[in-house]
Amino acid sequence: MTGTSDPQGRRPPASPRRFEISSTALAVMAGLLILSLMASGTALWMVLSNRSTAASTSPAATSATDAAECNAVTIADTVLPSVVTIHLTSSSGQSSNGTGSFIDEKGNILTNDHVIAAAANGATMTVLRSDGVQSPAQLVGRVPRLDLAVIRTDPDKDTVVGTGTSSTLNVGQSVVALGAPLGLSGSVTRDIISALGRQMPLPDASGELSAYLSDVIQTDAAINPGNSGGPLVDCDGRLIGVDTAIATVPTAEGASGGGSVGLGFAIPVDTAMAVAKEVLRTGSFTPGSLGISVVPLDESSAASAHGLYVNAVTANGAAARAGLKVGDVITEFDGQKARSFEDLVIATVRKRAGDAIKVSYTRNGQSSTATVRLT
Structure with a gap:
């Protein structure tokens, strides 16, 4: 996560890496997305603090809790104590931030790999709790292939995020995103799941396609640089995804459009927690490949x-x-x-x-x- 700036010349939270993909590629499978990475004309910028996908559908929402019953006030009160803002500072003084969630009472925090990647190169890392307490954090394990990581800070009677499941999600279901967009800790946004089963290309630091995720959750709940690694929760405040990406429309000059346009993406919790548990058990996660x-x-x-x-x-x-x-x-x-x-x-x-x-x-x-x- 190095060296990019927002349209106003400021260094954005989570130092997003960017790549370009033609709008028509959003309708094809992920295996074809690499063919459009440098397409010209109408395009979408995929920001690694926020990235993008292909297509799928799901049955209409059948959840008993609809938008009218999804109380964001209650959810914020319940979930924000489990959310931290992650700050990194490199040896050269460059800084970035992202978001994470406490997943146990031992101080372990789930986040995106791209949020904490600089820590693997010597950057110092601290976390800011919702009560304003800041403490140092260390890297437990990272899985760049799946853009997931676990870090650890000193436990302090922290609230652990409730864990739901992503196997029963429905398009149209209300969701809430929490995190630190543009460094604004404790932010909360609410909307719906827009689609399921998206394909999400993962560029490396140079912008080249290195891997991609499948079955990603699409939401129009506003997420922005700095939300990366933060929780996407259901109306009961249970973790259903890890906010990872948005697509943004480029400016006339071809630069990243910057903010949310209602196309956000989250890694499903069933995948994220399976990986996190293995990282905590062994310190790493290198799945065998089916090819x-x-x-x-x-x-x-x-x-x-x-x-x-x-x-x-x-x-x-x-x-x-x-x-x-x-x-x-x-x-x-x-x-x-x-x-x-x-x-x-x-x-x-x-x-x-x-x-x-x-x-x-x-x-x-x-x-x-x-x-x-x-x-």
């Missing part, structure tokens, strides 16, 4: 449809060696139904290279199984 890219099926197309469509297979990778091909639809991992990219993450979270996973899939209407040995 495939997948997108969820549109379940509205058939009452019984579920599965992950394989849209890319790595040559000589684990899936290729097991016989999987582009066009296959994976229906189960190790006996568990596969409906989202999160299911893939959870199936591999405690496995390493060399471990085997039984995969059930369909090809041309025929059901088959394969044993994939992770690489």
Whole structure:
């Protein structure tokens, strides 16, 4: 997170890295997004303190708690004590900030990797609690591939964020985002889940595509640079996602538009917490690779449809060696139904290279199984 400035020349919170993608690319799968990274004409800036995606749909919201019942005052009172503002200062004096949430009573904080990446290069890190207490923090473990990290500060009777699930979310469901946009700690915004199952490209510090996340939550709750790593919660104040990205419209000069335009993205909590628990257990998270890219099926197309469509297979990778091909639809991992990219993450979270996973899939209407040995 280095060296960028906002349109007024100030150094923005979370020092977002930027890349450009054509607006038409938002309608295609993530595997095609890299083709439009430097597209000209009408475009969207994807800010790593805020980034962007592809497409998917979900059934209409069925939650009993609608927007009228989603009390942001109560949520703020409940959740803000679990939220911290993360400050980093490099040896050269450059500073940035982001957000995180206490996930246990031992002082462990979940955030985005890009928020704390400078700490891996010697930057000092402190956290500011909601009561104004500031304390030093240390890096526990980072997972750049999934843009997640865990840091730790001295515990002080901290409130732990309640954890929900991202497996039962619905488009239209009300949500609340909390954090420190533009360094303004303790900020709260409310709106809805706009879409589910988005694909989100992850650029590295140079702007090159290094990886991407699947099954990301899209929200129009306002999030901005500095919200990165902060909680997206449901109307009961339970964590459902980690705010990670926004798309912004560029200026006429081609510079980043800067603020929220209602396209925000969060990493689902089921993925984030599975990764965080492994980081706390071992200090790192390096999942075994299946060597495939997948997108969820549109379940509205058939009452019984579920599965992950394989849209890319790595040559000589684990899936290729097991016989999987582009066009296959994976229906189960190790006996568990596969409906989202999160299911893939959870199936591999405690496995390493060399471990085997039984995969059930369909090809041309025929059901088959394969044993994939992770690489």
